[in-house]
Amino acid sequence: MSATPDHGGSGASGRTARTAAVIPAAGRGVRLGPGAPKALRPLSGTPMLVHAVRAMAGSRSVSLVVVVAPPDGADEVRRLLDAYPLSGSLGDTTEVVVVPGGETRQESVRKGLAAVPETVTTVLVHDAARPLVPVDTVDAVVAAVRDGAPAVVPALPLADTVKQVDPRTGERAGEPEPVVGTPARALLRAVQTPQGFDRATLVAAHEKIALEGEGATDDAGMVERLGVEVVVVPGHEEAFKVTRPLDLVLAEAVLARRRANDGF
Numbered sequence: 001m002s003a004t005p006d007h008g009g010s011g012a013s014g015r016t017a018r019t020a021a022v023i024p025a026a027g028r029g030v031r032l033g034p035g036a037p038k039a040l041r042p043l044s045g046t047p048m049l050v051h052a053v054r055a056m057a058g059s060r061s062v063s064l065v066v067v068v069a070p071p072d073g074a075d076e077v078r079r080l081l082d083a084y085p086l087s088g089s090l091g092d093t094t095e096v097v098v099v100p101g102g103e104t105r106q107e108s109v110r111k112g113l114a115a116v117p118e119t120v121t122t123v124l125v126h127d128a129a130r131p132l133v134p135v136d137t138v139d140a141v142v143a144a145v146r147d148g149a150p151a152v153v154p155a156l157p158l159a160d161t162v163k164q165v166d167p168r169t170g171e172r173a174g175e176p177e178p179v180v181g182t183p184a185r186a187l188l189r190a191v192q193t194p195q196g197f198d199r200a201t202l203v204a205a206h207e208k209i210a211l212e213g214e215g216a217t218d219d220a221g222m223v224e225r226l227g228v229e230v231v232v233v234p235g236h237e238e239a240f241k242v243t244r245p246l247d248l249v250l251a252e253a254v255l256a257r258r259r260a261n262d263g264f
């Protein structure tokens with residue numbers, strides 16, 4: 001399946017967008033350690049966020065990208081994106097808007113979603129922290145939504161066995177945690193982004209969660225709480241999330257391999 005080009009759209013491109021991507025990029029990157037906000041850290045000399053925007057704009061189906069910046073950093077992010085044009089990618093007419101985010105990923109996505117025009121029918125939500133997702137993965141998610149699935153996640157089978165534990169807190173924090181179960185690994189998937197949604201479904205999910213409080217770690221999880229079916233398409237190893245310092249090493253290695261393959 002491949003997603004067809006977006007022929008709708010208004011905005012800089014003069015078209016009415018039917019597919020938009022929201023990129024939450026307002027996190028601090030605590031697990032990555034001290035330094036600039038995670039999305040602004042360089043990978044091969046280019047900020048992680050710019051890689052993520054290019055990954056979305058590289059899909060011919062995406063004509064609007066909404067970047068969700070740190071709450072007090074929208075102007076800085078706008079200037080940064082202006083300094084790194086999308087040139088060279090298929091989507092160099094993609095409109096990119098920047099809005100301020102919130103204290104949690106959930107709140108940031110909600111704010112980004114509020115900036116998506118009602119003409120948009122398909123919304124992708126993509127972590128800035130997954131800068132290297134291949135365009136084929138993006139297209140597969142869009143195509144599945146356009147084929148009628150209200151919520152689509154790219155995912156991979158697990159390599160490790162997973163244990164459920166009884167976490168130790170308070171005075172017992174740091175003690176060994178008892179294992180209370182071992183879910184069948186063959187039934188588990190590690191979920192990535194972009195996650196793709198019928199717009200109305202995602203809006204309804206975020207409205208419900210905003211009333212109920214925080215707690216979902218991904219957008220598809222919110223949709224599940226509505227009782228709406230979520231389906232999985234194949235993810236990609238290169239769509240990993242840059243979370244800890246070792247992930248930066250892997251990201252640089254992936255980019256070096258791509259440069260070598262491109263003959264640079």
Ligand SMILES: Nc1ccn([C@@H]2O[C@H](COP(=O)(O)OP(=O)(O)OP(=O)(O)O)[C@@H](O)[C@H]2O)c(=O)n1
Binds near residue numbers: 068101102108
């Ligand atoms: N208040 C927040 C928190 C997170 N994010 C975004 O959500 C994505 C996934 O979050 P994560 O990888 O956890 O990033 P951080 O929150 O920055 O990382 P950490 O938890 O280590 O601080 C990232 O692109 C991050 O910028 C966001 O937009 N707003």
Ligand SMILES: C[C@](O)(CO)[C@H](O)COP(=O)(O)O
Binds near residue numbers: 105127190192217
């Ligand atoms: C959305 C996500 O990337 C799916 O795996 C993940 O849940 C984000 O988690 P984080 O703790 O906000 O990085």
